[in-house]
Amino acid sequence: MSMYDVPIIDCRGLEKWYSGVHALRNIDLSIFTGEIVGLVGDNGAGKSTLIKILSGFHTPDKGEIRIGGASVTMRNPKDAMRLGIETIYQYNSMVPTMTIARNLFIGREPKKWSVLGFGALDGAKMRRDSVTAIANVDLHLRSPDALVGELSGGQRQGVAIARAMHFKSKILILDEPTNHLSVKETNKVISFVQGLKAQSVTTIFISHNIHHVFASCDRIVGMSRGEIVFDKKVADTTMEEVHDVL
DSSP states (O other): OOOTTSSEEEEEEEEETTTEEEEEEEEEEOOOOOOEEEOOTTSSSSHHHHHHHHHHSSSOOOOEETTEEEEOOOOHHHHHHHTTTTOOTOSSSSOTTHHHHHHTTTOOEEEEEETTTEEOOHHHHHHHHHHHHHHTTOOOOOTTBBBBSSHHHHHHHHHHHHHHHTTTTTTTEEEEETTTTTTTHHHHHHHHHHHHHHHHHHEEEOOSSSHHHHHHSSSEEEEEEEEEEHHHHHHHOOOHHOOOOO
């Protein structure tokens, strides 16, 4: 049996309540290695709740999550990161006043030496590795010492994806990655996403823009009122069908 026979993400019977609100209802979802899945639905459909559970921010009240065939419990985002799950939010956590190199390694900085977790940062290694990381996603920036605040929205998304790739993330969750971007920058982000498949990175692409989902994804999963109400390969459906169901 190959890794492609076992879902890299397998959710079974996930339920979540918030103060009496049934946010997720019996969610069954399997996603395979290298698959790019578009997650769509109106506000309040349950997309954010599902993603927060897969990112380790929330725990389900009921159900099971398997990653690579093994049952897992994620109590915080660090647990998710240790399992190879990286989440890039629309307003991602990069610090505008810090350099590209520092942002790429934020929270995981290499050190020249370390005693009890304290030590001197290895700035040369961060700069050197960040150049390689951003080139690997076909992003060409003038210097790893440029401030993130000087980058365009599309370039920031590229740096965030490069960070996930550098740290060998197996699963990448993109939350509205094309929101508020120009057409040119949107196309670049879509190109970044399409390139992830060649590296066997499984991607969940959350978007309100159905055109971007069709341009990026292999499969579309639609949610409404906490339930999955649609699940088809892009090749087997149309935008009209998706709109009609949702």
